Amino acid sequence: NAGVMQNPRHLVRRRGQEARLRCSPMKGHSHVYWYRQLPEEGLKFMVYLQKENIIDESGMPKERFSAEFPKEGPSILRIQQVVRGDSAAYFCASSLGTGGAYGYTFGSGTRLTVV
């Protein structure tokens, strides 16, 4: 079991470009969560998805950010027209059903740097 796979591990984008972050959940997991970690901060919830559905996006910025989890393929977090303030580590986690009570399995994160 490869665990939660995130790629790329590091991503550098210039201001105004688009960033696409990918997350493949653990085998058999159909629930995916995205979190953002600013330097020296804890992880902040962004969005919770099930296959083809957004369940809770209360932590997503209203503009430029979107997420999807298609029927086939990885979950994608997309940031359009990136700004310096988007620089952070973005973590994906997955669970089997609503398995958060046992703690999610996290990926190693994607560190986004906007220059």
Place this chain on the structure above:
Amino acid sequence: AQTVTQSQPEMSVQEAETVTLSCTYDTSESDYYLFWYKQPPSRQMILVIRQEAYKQQNATENRFSVNFQKAAKSFSLKISDSQLGDAAMYFCAYYRDDKIIFGKGTRLHILP
């Protein structure tokens, strides 16, 4: 809204000694879960220990144990016989309704 507070940004402990990391949280719910996660320099988030709020017994995992005080909304982590590999950021977290809320973390240094 639920919040999680870790009042110690950094702590140091001598190798083989015991250290306690503090955490308080705010909630109006009676049924929830609490966690401690470890984040080493590799950035990987590792679940250290888990506590169910409806269980009075404190959780224990090898050298890691918690002191869960539900009425005080306190959830501290005790690390016994500290090892160099324990050096990391430690995050206290609260779970309910499909969402984990994290504190800001405590950076733990292990002194050889």
